[in-house]
Amino acid sequence: MGDNLPKYRIVDINKTSKKNTKASILIIYTGGTIGMEHDDSGALIALNFNEIVKRAPSLSALGLKLTVISFPNPFDSSNVTISEWQDLGSIIYENHHHYDGFVVLHGTDTMSFTASAMSYMLKGINKPVIFTGAQLPISAIRSDAIPNLVTALEIASEKKDENPAVPEVCIYFDYQLMRGNRAYKKRSSQFAAFGCENYPLLAKAGISINYNHSAIINFNPDEVMDFKNKFCPDVIILKIFPSIKESYVRHLLSIKDLKGVILETYGSGNAPTQPWFLNCLKEAIKNGIVIYNVSQLIAGIVIQGRYETSKYLEGIGIVSGNDITREAAITKLMFLLGTEVNIDDVRQKLKAPLCGELTVL
Numbered sequence: 076m077g078d079n080l081p082k083y084r085i086v087d088i089n090k091t092s093k094k095n096t097k098a099s100i101l102i103i104y105t106g107g108t109i110g111m112e113h114d115d116s117g118a119l120i121a122l123n124f125n126e127i128v129k130r131a132p133s134l135s136a137l138g139l140k141l142t143v144i145s146f147p148n149p150f151d152s153s154n155v156t157i158s159e160w161q162d163l164g165s166i167i168y169e170n171h172h173h174y175d176g177f178v179v180l181h182g183t184d185t186m187s188f189t190a191s192a193m194s195y196m197l198k199g200i201n202k203p204v205i206f207t208g209a210q211l212p213i214s215a216i217r218s219d220a221i222p223n224l225v226t227a228l229e230i231a232s233e234k235k236d237e238n239p240a241v242p243e244v245c246i247y248f249d250y251q252l253m254r255g256n257r258a259y260k261k262r263s264s265q266f267a268a269f270g271c272e273n274y275p276l277l278a279k280a281g282i283s284i285n286y287n288h289s290a291i292i293n294f295n296p297d298e299v300m301d302f303k304n305k306f307c308p309d310v311i312i313l314k315i316f317p318s319i320k321e322s323y324v325r326h327l328l329s330i331k332d333l334k335g336v337i338l339e340t341y342g343s344g345n346a347p348t349q350p351w352f353l354n355c356l357k358e359a360i361k362n363g364i365v366i367y368n369v370s371q372l373i374a375g376i377v378i379q380g381r382y383e384t385s386k387y388l389e390g391i392g393i394v395s396g397n398d399i400t401r402e403a404a405i406t407k408l409m410f411l412l413g414t415e416v417n418i419d420d421v422r423q424k425l426k427a428p429l430c431g432e433l434t435v436l
């Protein structure tokens with residue numbers, strides 16, 4: 076364990092004898108429904124991890140060396156901020172030589188934002204970082220928590236030619252393994268909470284787990300992790316809709332300190348061509364604001380220039396996000412604005428994948 080993480084509670088739940096140990100996995104418990112319980116008023120509040128282990132005795136039968144590190148105050152993921160991303164990233168970074176893989180227990184609401192942020196922060200990790208959670212608390216009779224957790228642990232410990240089979244940041248949920256920066260939450264009241272439209276599933280779990288190896292990032296023995304943990308919060312998402320008001324757009328784009336905007340456009344990246352709208356965008360770009368064009372559609376692909384209504388955007392310097400998700404886009408913009416010194420480098424890096432979050436068209 077890293078020495079500078081004293082505030083985290085660490086529990087060793089390893090019950091396997093050394094010779095039977097298949098792999099050693101660090102479980103990081105951040106909070107979320109998986110570990111919640113109803114309080115006296117009926118609201119869901121987070122439990123500590125000891126309670127979770129009590130309810131999942133099967134964990135010690137997996138043949139894995141399991142260590143759990145718990146955030147001191149487990150949180151509902153609607154409260155996640157850059158600070159929790161930095162803490163989580165540091166825990167993984169400081170421990171990446173000591174474990175074969177990582178399983179992160181996280182609330183579903185912002186899981187795809189955090190998984191995207193981790194994919195950029197931990198670029199080149201070359202080990203599995205599998206996010207999972209649950210739609211029902213582990214204490215509920217019909218909970219999905221144990222199947223999700225157990226399969227996530229199996230995936231995190233899976234080997235291919237003696238190397239990690241899935242050496243990247245992923246979300247495992249309801250029998251599907253997805254690239255973390257390609258997935259998004261799509262349902263709040265069904266077990267199949269996540270979708271991934273613009274990239275194939277990395278694995279499907281049934282009686283056995285079938286891996287789609289050609290879609291998974293290859294293990295690279297020479298890779299050195301490029302850990303960076305700065306994010307810039309001076310960003311907004313501007314979602315357009317018919318009859319959007321000029322005064323509102325103007326006001327938003329002139330916010331002091333604003334550095335980046337996700338422009339959520341229609342279809343394949345189209346937006347109004349009214350002169351006031353284009354002028355507002357042009358002026359913002361002139362003032363050094365980076366604007367990233369991302370489709371409002373869950374399976375959208377931005378092709379600037381396909382229609383007249385997107386040709387202008389290309390012309391004024393708006394960067395196309397191609398098939399990136401909103402979650403991967405906003406975290407990428409925050410990451411690049413936080414880590415790059417030069418705005419032109421931010422623009423260039425937005426166009427290309429950092430770690431599989433978009434397809435080059």
Ligand code: ASP
Nearest residue numbers: 107108151152182183184
């Ligand atoms: N509000 C919860 C969270 O995101 C929902 C969940 O875990 O599913 O933490």
